[in-house]
Amino acid sequence: MTALRRRKVVTMADRATMPRNGSSSVLWKAFDVLETFSQHKRVLTLSEVARLSGLPKSTVHRVLGMLLEVGAVEQQEGGFRIGLRMLSVASCSPEGLLRDAAMPHLLDLHKAVGRTIHLAVLQGTDVLYLEKLHARNSQSSPTDIGIRLPAHCTGVGKALLAHAPADTLDDLCSRPLPALTPRSLRVPAVLRRHLDRIRSTDVAFDHDEASVGLSCVARPILVGGRAVASISIGFHSDEQVDPALIGVLGRTTTAVARSLTARRDYHQYPSTPI
Known part of the structure; x- marks a missing residue:
């Protein structure tokens, strides 16, 4: 199998200037939502995710719904948290x-x-x-x-x-x-x-x-x-x-x-x- 060419790691600053169209826009927004969680704030409400990501509440509601379906996030009392499926995926790296x-x-x-x-x-x-x-x-x-x-x-x-x-x-x-x-x-x-x-x-x-x-x-x-x-x-x-x-x-x-x-x-x- 031919090795993939090494790509430059995309930084947060790079992402802010990259075009977001079609399906790629949804993917960017999903990561915008996921990256609002941190070691210091592991459970977030919908309003907190919207504020931290800078996305409209309606968009966050839609993206969180998609992430819930695939197990990337889970809902619990007090808000949302990163799902265990993300740990399973990360362990394969x-x-x-x-x-x-x-x-x-x-x-x-x-x-x-x-x-x-x-x-x-x-x-x-x-x-x-x-x-x-x-x-x-x-x-x-x-x-x-x-x-x-x-x-x-x-x-x-x-x-x-x-x-x-x-x-x-x-x-x-x-x-x-x-x-x-x-x-x-x-x-x-x-x-x-x-x-x-x-x-x-x-x-x-x-x-x-x-x-x-x-x-x-x-x-x-x-x-x-x-x-x-x-x-x-x-x-x-x-x-x-x-x-x-x-x-x-x-x-x-x-x-x-x-x-x-x-x-x-x-x-x-x-x-x-x-």
Whole structure:
């Protein structure tokens, strides 16, 4: 079977300028509705979905009806929620395979270091979090499973950007870099130099760049020279990172890469665009 050509990930900004005609319009609106739900607001009323999506109530009512029929959303007391069918569909993705292969090693790492652990992949110029294991008494952070953040503002994202295709970096550096904190990297030339250093060591740091007071060290999971994901260990910004953390993190990313390669269904993974 001929491989599909890799396509650029469509961002929210891109979607706002794309034509929406006929059946494609219905599909866009369905995703507009689905994306109103979040980890912080898992149950929404029809009025809330309309307000958050910017769609008319009549349109939202029609789209929700379609999504209810196929099980993409479910109705419960107090409103609507994402349906379990969406979890079943998502589990079939290559990222589901990656998470399954990584989980035993993430749990071992979490037990060994007792700190917050993240597993993430690159999606366009954003980083998407697939897993988060919390440390006890960890402070609030902007990360959670399914959350996307600008990759250059995070340790996991920079570890992946250092191995990203040239067109991804060119796209990112062709416009002003968004910032999450005053310490986020904002100048494209500075980011490129930063990524050059990371590429030579395969160790990336985030110092107050995604959230003030929080830092992390991250390393990529390399399979066949390709960074398929990355793992980070979090720590408070007033702490000095223990070099031993970098070593145990490296052993974990190597173990995950070996587990992925050993999977019988792994051959499907490398050709899939992240």
